[in-house]
Amino acid sequence: MAENSINKDIVKEENLVFKKTGLFTDKPLSYCPGCGHGTAHRLVLETIEEMGIQSETIGIAPVGCSVLAYEFMDIDMQQAAHGRAPALATAIKRLYPEKFVFTYQGDGDLAAIGTAETIHACNRGENITIIFINNGIYGMTGGQMAPTTLPGMKSSTSPYGRDIQSMGNPLKITELVAQLPGTYFVSRQAVHTPAAVRKAKKAIKTAFENQKLKKGLSFVEIVSNCNSGWKMEPVQANQWMVDNMFPFYPLGDIKVPAEQ
Amino acid sequence: MKELRLMKGNEAIAEAAIRAGVDGYFGYPITPQSEVLEYLMAEQPEKRTGMVVLQAESEVAAINMVYGGAGAGKKVMTSSSSPGISLKQEGITYIAGAELPCLIVNVVRGGPGLGTIQPAQSDYFQSTKGGGHGDYRLIVLAPASVQEMYDFVGLAFELAFKYRNPALILSDGAIGQMMEKVEISDQKPRWTNEEIKKMFPWATTGKTPDRPHNIITSLDLDPNKQEKFNHKLQAKYKEIEKNEVRFEEIQTKDAEYLFVAYGTSSRICQKSIQLARAKGIKVGLLRPLTLFPFPSARLFELSKQVKGILTVEMSAGQMIEDVKLAVRCSIPVEHYGRMGGIIPSPEEVVTALEQKFL
Ligand SMILES: Cc1ncc(C[n+]2csc(CCOP(=O)(O)OP(=O)(O)O)c2C)c(N)n1
Ligand code: SF4
Numbered sequence A: 001m002a003e004n005s006i007n008k009d010i011v012k013e014e015n016l017v018f019k020k021t022g023l024f025t026d027k028p029l030s031y032c033p034g035c036g037h038g039t040a041h042r043l044v045l046e047t048i049e050e051m052g053i054q055s056e057t058i059g060i061a062p063v064g065c066s067v068l069a070y071e072f073m074d075i076d077m078q079q080a081a082h083g084r085a086p087a088l089a090t091a092i093k094r095l096y097p098e099k100f101v102f103t104y105q106g107d108g109d110l111a112a113i114g115t116a117e118t119i120h121a122c123n124r125g126e127n128i129t130i131i132f133i134n135n136g137i138y139g140m141t142g143g144q145m146a147p148t149t150l151p152g153m154k155s156s157t158s159p160y161g162r163d164i165q166s167m168g169n170p171l172k173i174t175e176l177v178a179q180l181p182g183t184y185f186v187s188r189q190a191v192h193t194p195a196a197v198r199k200a201k202k203a204i205k206t207a208f209e210n211q212k213l214k215k216g217l218s219f220v221e222i223v224s225n226c227n228s229g230w231k232m233e234p235v236q237a238n239q240w241m242v243d244n245m246f247p248f249y250p251l252g253d254i255k256v257p258a259e260q
Numbered sequence B: 001m002k003e004l005r006l007m008k009g010n011e012a013i014a015e016a017a018i019r020a021g022v023d024g025y026f027g028y029p030i031t032p033q034s035e036v037l038e039y040l041m042a043e044q045p046e047k048r049t050g051m052v053v054l055q056a057e058s059e060v061a062a063i064n065m066v067y068g069g070a071g072a073g074k075k076v077m078t079s080s081s082s083p084g085i086s087l088k089q090e091g092i093t094y095i096a097g098a099e100l101p102c103l104i105v106n107v108v109r110g111g112p113g114l115g116t117i118q119p120a121q122s123d124y125f126q127s128t129k130g131g132g133h134g135d136y137r138l139i140v141l142a143p144a145s146v147q148e149m150y151d152f153v154g155l156a157f158e159l160a161f162k163y164r165n166p167a168l169i170l171s172d173g174a175i176g177q178m179m180e181k182v183e184i185s186d187q188k189p190r191w192t193n194e195e196i197k198k199m200f201p202w203a204t205t206g207k208t209p210d211r212p213h214n215i216i217t218s219l220d221l222d223p224n225k226q227e228k229f230n231h232k233l234q235a236k237y238k239e240i241e242k243n244e245v246r247f248e249e250i251q252t253k254d255a256e257y258l259f260v261a262y263g264t265s266s267r268i269c270q271k272s273i274q275l276a277r278a279k280g281i282k283v284g285l286l287r288p289l290t291l292f293p294f295p296s297a298r299l300f301e302l303s304k305q306v307k308g309i310l311t312v313e314m315s316a317g318q319m320i321e322d323v324k325l326a327v328r329c330s331i332p333v334e335h336y337g338r339m340g341g342i343i344p345s346p347e348e349v350v351t352a353l354e355q356k357f358l
C-alpha cells in the first residue's frame, strides 16, 4: 500500500521543500523543456496565492507561446488579440477598480504589434501589472526576429544575424516605459537560477501589491530564454542569455518609487 | 409626460447609453461621430451613473477595451465612423468569436480610404457579412431618425445580451449630425457586480471556489472542436434570423413598385413616394430596421405583388445583393444610388424609378 509506506515523520509541513503551486491547473505545461515561461507562470501564481487574491484577479494573455496560459493558470482569464492585452486590462481595471488585473505578454506582442497599447496604458498610469517575457524572439511562430532581437543575433527572419542598418535596432521598451510618468514601478529580472527566481518573485509580488496603492502601472520584464527559437540546448541557452542578453538588458529595478 | 429634447443623432446615442445603464464607453474621435465622445465627456456620466468613459489611443485600443469589458460581463460600447470601424474589425471578430455582447456604432462616411466626411451607406457589406475574418455575423440595426438612434441603443444591448453577440448600429453622417426631437427614456440602473455574477456566470469576474475558472477566448486548436463551435455560431445566427427580423412598410398595400431603403435613403424614398404617387405611379417602401437579420421572407412575399424593386442606397449598390437573393430573381431588381457623400434627391429617385421600370 503506497499510503502505508509513507513515513509520517518525514512528511511533515516543516520538512516540505517544494510543492506544486496551488493555482496551477492539472494540465501539463505545453512549453519546451527548459523554457522560462513555466517558471514565470509559477511566480505569478505563487504571488496570487500568497496574497489570497485568486477570486479578485483577472489575467490577460495575448498570442505568443503563452497564449494558452489560461489553460494552466487557475485564474479567470481572457485571451487577447496580438498586442492588445493592455487595452483589455485597462477596461477591466476601470470597470472593476477593486480587482487585481495583470497581463502576461511576450516581446513581439508587447514591443512590436502592441507598442501603442503598451505605451498608452503605461502613460495613462493604468493601475495594472504587466509581466513582460523578453526572449528576444518570436517563440510561438517558430523563431522569427523580434523587436528585442540583439544586433547580430540569428533568427529565421534574420538568418545572417540582425543587421542594424537594414533591420533597425533592438527596442529597450522597458527603459522607455520607465520614462513615462504613469509607471510606478519598473523592474527587469530573470528566472534562470534560484537566486534570480527569488529576485523575480519579489519584483512580481511588489508589482501586484502596488495595485492596492492605486499609484500607477507596475511593469516587470523577465529576460528569458527560448531554447527552441535560439536553436540551443536549455543549459547552453541560459549561458548564452547570461553572456549576451544581460549585457544589453541589464537586470535590476529600473524605476522604484521613492517610498519603497 | 415624457421628457422631450432637441438633439443631434450622435448626442442621442450618448444620452441613450447613459440612460440604458451602460458601464463603459471607449472611443476615438472621428468625423462625423465625435459628438458621441464629446457629449459623454461633457456630461460626466461617472457622476450620474458611475459609467466609465475613456478616450483611447486608437480605435484598435477602443474595441479591445470593449472586448475586455464585455468579457468581464459589463455593458460596454464604442462608436466610430468608417475608417475607424475598419480598424476595429480585429477586435470585433474576437468579440464575435468569444461570443460576447457589446455595441458598436458606425456613423458612416463615404469611402474608400479616407474618402469624405459626408454621409454614405457604403459599409453595408462590412457590417452585414462579417467585416473581419472568419464566419461570423453582427446583429445590425439601421436607424432612420434621431429617435431611433436613441431607441436602438437599448434594443441593441437587449439583443446583444440575449444572443451573446456583438450588435452594430449602422447609421450615417446625416442621421448622426441632424437635430430632431427625441423622447428620452427613464434612467435604467447599472447592473451591480453581484447581479453580473448571477446573470453571466461565464464572465471573468474572479474565480471563486464555487465554480471552475472562467476563460474568454476564441481559440481552439482542435479542428473538430473548432468546427463544432462554428456550427454552434451558425445555429445562433439562424435563431436570430428566425426571431429578430424588424422592418417597416409604407404604402405597400396597393404598391406596384417597391423601394427598398434603410436609414437616410429611406427618408428620401418617403418623399419620392409622394412625388411618384402624384404622377400616378403606385410605389411603396420596405425599410429594414434590421439589416442582419434581413427581411428576406417579407420581400419574397412582396415580389409576388410588385412588378419591380428599386433599392436606393448611398453606395454603388450593396444591399441590392440581399434583395436579389430574397426575391430569388423572380422580378427585376434595380439599384439607384449616389456615392462620395452625396445624398440623392427625392426627384432623382423618382426619375430613376421611371427610367428603370416605366
Ligand atoms: C495579428 C496577428 N499577427 C500575427 C500573429 C502570429 N503570431 C502569433 S504569436 C507571434 C509572436 C509572438 O512572439 P512573442 O510575443 O515574443 O511571444 P513568445 O512566443 O516569444 O513568448 C506572432 C507573430 C497573430 N497571431 N496575430
Ligand atoms: S518556443 Fe521558446 S518561448 Fe516558446 S515554449 Fe519553446 S522555448 Fe519557450
Ligand SMILES: [Mg+2]
Pocket: A106, A107, A108, A133, A134, A135, A136, A137, A138, A139, A146
Ligand atoms: Mg518572444
